[in-house]
Amino acid sequence: MKLNIVIALDVGGTFIKTCIVENGVPLSASQKEFPSLADQDKETILKQFMYIFKTQYEFYHSYFAENALDCYWHIGLAFPGPFDYKQGICYLQGLGKFESLYGINLRKEFHQRFEKVDDAWAQRLQSAEIRFENDARLFALGVSLDFPEDRFIALTLGTGLGSAFIDQSQVNYSFQGVPPNGWLYNQPYQNGIVDDAFSKRGVLQLAKELGAYQPGMDVKELAEAARLGSGPGREVFFEFGKRLAEMLNPYIELYKPNLIVLGGQLSKSYDLFGNALQDHIRSQQVQIYTSDNMLKNTFIGISLMFEK
Structure with missing residues (x-):
């Protein structure tokens, strides 16, 4: 063969x-x-x-x-x-x-x-x-091999926010109440759009608002400071998790996933924002999974395109 x-x-x-x-x-x-x-x-x-x-x-x-x-x-x-x-x-x-x-x-x-x-x-x-x-869809398809029977929302958190809605290893391109193509990045959130708030620049802007930002600081340094006990740094990630739940809650109520999957550089700080995210998601049925290897999942998702 x-x-x-x-x-x-x-x-x-x-x-x-x-x-x-x-x-x-x-x-x-x-x-x-x-x-x-x-x-x-x-x-x-x-x-x-x-x-x-x-x-x-x-x-x-x-x-x-x-x-x-x-x-x-x-x-x-x-x-x-x-x-x-x-x-x-x-x-x-x-x-x-x-x-x-x-x-x-x-x-x-x-x-x-x-x-x-x-x-x-x-x-x-x-x-x-x-x-x-789309890279977020391919990441989600790769992850779906580990969760073949699950219904989940996948988010990639990095320089921007990517999203995909998956049901039993299939991409849901349209679902009532969910934006076209399952793309959340351009949806309204507070005074801007989702991509502004849940991205690298969004975290750094939040750090400036909460007095945790130092000139030249990146998200990695902010996370390291928070892990070392920085009060303002920890507040940034708590607020990020809380706001992420706030943004997701309407889609969770509509789509009724049993899983939220996170990938991307910002998901590596899940230890800092995860509790706030879990505490503020209104559904008790939703579990949260963070991918250790987004790139491998994406490569597997790419290969799955040719099996459809």
Whole structure:
């Protein structure tokens, strides 16, 4: 039986993290990180993607030569939005990343470039199926393998907030009372939107409001100070957890999940905000799970795209 090989890319504004997934299993030796060059011109960015595809194909071919020719190749990308994931068209603008790709059909671009390269790696990847999806959804799909019968809301907390609504390992794209696509980031919250409050910049703004901020401080330093006993620092994370519950409560009441799944850099501070979050969620039936390896879950989620 032929193997399914996925070149998986988690595309960020600073780095592109990549891994080869063989029959649903990420190969840790293939995990690599490349600068995304997201502020560069179209040609520079597209050449970088092609270099990553070439590097990963040649890695797999070098170590698994017998398998490399007798397998189905796929390319899956977790890409930030706005993005037409079905068509493969990038619509990022005004965010300081990948703006030169605005309106570009990346699936067509990649295939056209494979056709122009007269090398074995490009010829093999010409027939590869290429798919795109939102990173939070892919993270949630990866996690769903551990919770196949559960109904949950997944949040990725980092430079922004990503979200997905999952029911028995399927993405719920629309549910009455839940925003289109299950995206919470642009929903109103206090005097702004959800993304403003539940992100790295949101935590730092809260720290300024509560007198815990020091010039040049990042969330990591704020968390370290809180763990060492800083009263203002601990207050920041308590308030963050309380507000996160406040934001989630209406969706919990509508969607009735039995689980909230958290991933991303901010979730690493769960020990500081978790109690406040749990105490202020109104439903007693909801458990909270934090992922130890968001990137691995995302790579697995990327591979699952090709099983649907």
